[in-house]
Amino acid sequence: MRFLIVSFDGLRPDLVSPDLTPNLCRLQALGVTLAEHRTIYPSETRCAFPSLITGAATAGHGMVGNKYIDRSVSPPRFVDTSDAVLLRKLDLASEGRLMSVPSLGEILAARGRPMAVLATNTAGTTRFFHHKAEDFGHVRLSGHFRDVCTPDGVLAAAEALVGKLPPAPPENEPDTAGQDWITSAFLSVVWPKYRPDVTVLSFGEPDITSHVHGTGAAATRGIIAHCDRQFGRVLDWWEAEGRTEDVQIMAISDHGHITGHTRVSVADCLRGAGFRPGIALGPDVDVVVVPGQVGALYLSDPRDEHVARLVAAIAGEVWCGPIFTRAKNETEGIAPGSLGNHLALGDHVRAPDVSFCFRADHGVDSFGLEGGTFYDNDRRSGLGVHGGLNPKELAAVGVIAGSAFSGRGAVSSAPTGICDIAPTILHLLGFSKPESMSGRILHEILEHDSKALPHVRRETFEARLGKFRQVLQRVHVGGTIYIESGTADG
Known part of the structure; x- marks a missing residue:
């Protein structure tokens, strides 16, 4: 075979x-x-x-x-x-x-x-x-x-x-x-x-x-x-x-x-919140903004309180979707308003201190296709992007x-x-x-295996910070986890 x-x-x-x-x-x-x-x-x-x-x-x-x-x-x-x-x-x-x-x-x-x-x-x-x-x-x-x-x-x-x-x-x-x-x-x-x-x-x-x-x-x-x-x-x-x-x-x-329907600048927003963003860690940079449709933020000093300050800065932005940080417990991340990155199956030593999706929606684009989002790149609106949890x-x-x-x-x-x-x-x-x-x-x-499907179970996780609210939906099939969606509002 x-x-x-x-x-x-x-x-x-x-x-x-x-x-x-x-x-x-x-x-x-x-x-x-x-x-x-x-x-x-x-x-x-x-x-x-x-x-x-x-x-x-x-x-x-x-x-x-x-x-x-x-x-x-x-x-x-x-x-x-x-x-x-x-x-x-x-x-x-x-x-x-x-x-x-x-x-x-x-x-x-x-x-x-x-x-x-x-x-x-x-x-x-x-x-x-x-x-x-x-x-x-x-x-x-x-x-x-x-x-x-x-x-x-x-x-x-x-x-x-x-x-x-x-x-x-x-x-x-x-x-x-x-x-x-x-x-x-x-x-x-x-x-x-x-x-x-x-x-x-x-x-x-x-x-x-x-x-x-x-x-x-x-x-x-x-x-x-x-x-x-x-x-x-x-x-x-x-x-x-x-x-x-x-x-x-x-x-x-x-x-x-x-x-992508609305262009934003994560670096400009962080600069306005008092951070010194850049593309590489150095004396004049306290947070690296890794370019891409998935937000990946690495702090020069990733102590819990600095991570919390960073999460608070982006959670108040209209473009911010689900946010993940290293786990505080079985559900929460170390920063208020965040979920633990283990819930998104991303808890690796290389994981960003803060990862986030741009806020997405179910709007229909000019081609009749469902799904729109904020984005941060140098291209015009109306183009295809991916990386998040829509x-x-x-x-x-x-x-x-x-x-x-x-x-x-x-x-x-x-x-x-x-x-x-x-x-x-x-x-x-x-x-x-x-x-x-x-x-x-x-x-x-499979042709010669049992056709019985293992037990399917769905679960929902939620985190809030002020008006910001995020929801992560997952499904279990036996011991395997699939992520269905992640949303945010507020």
Whole structure:
């Protein structure tokens, strides 16, 4: 049995339709749709994909944001996880502990099973799918970045058959060439020659185009349709050959998008509250504001009283959504008005002193899509953003087909998440689920397992500070926790 995971970066499940994505819909007819599939918090790409390949939330693997401050070194270091070279250096310097738990590639390699990656995401994201591929001689190909490709001969073989590696397009142009190249490389080289036990084929779109043009814009819908056509090539192969080779196919996304409607400046607000914000800790900076759609604030002096002052400063702002700090008890964070970051499954040593979402709503944007939010970047309003706890950000595509899975055209309403993919794969390969994996095995959709769903229990947590009120909603399936939403008002 082998596995092919096909990812569409940033694709909202409600954009999957017969008109726009006929091939994804074809897969739905052949398999099981996970109707309540979710990502983790922060709903950022380089948090979510580490969760895919470790089966753990950010509290487990430690990739707490697309960007974060590493305080394990002196002076503290700013880490941008889009930088694949930096990620390799950090992994080597930490003796293989870039991520705090084993990845799927490592687990498979220890059992003599190869894993392959083909991706058009950033160089850092591509590395994250299998950050130790070069250590095991496994295949990792980027659709654009030579430095991430390994082993050397595989890229040469792919270029000989498929054509030269295309350069990354300008930011305002949808990436069509990259998706074509990795699809052809999989079909022409990686599958015929290597037949990996697990392959990740990751389309870096529609995420980039949504950020630049808007989630429902014509350009974004166009690149969604283009990626679906490439997926159609893969699905044709699967129906003709892959299925007879007992390949299980999984189509996923890592998060959704909502629309930024009102631009704000967190740094300006903190400056007005008497803080000295900056992008790096130093003599003139007492709080680092890490850029991104998820608020990540690191204090030069993170004592409880300073954290409380920082929370009080942002809780009074109209743009501020749910706030998390290190835990005071089973529910509360150390700062009044905050929830413990363990409730959002983010209590790792790298976690910010204060993390927050921008306040989001259920408004409908100009494209007819639900979900809007405040944002802090230099782009115009009306564009796609993600990272927070709006249900449309957390919702992710999940469609699975193959001999191991029950039903054709079935829909599973059981809560599932991105952390469940790796433990389910390992289970089907005959390996036990590692203790490091917080995700669960999806027994209820397996052909030869019990269809009984474990007990489902919902819970709500609330915190207040003056007029500010936040609510976090979670659901338990057995011992596995999924975050449903986080809201704030006041």
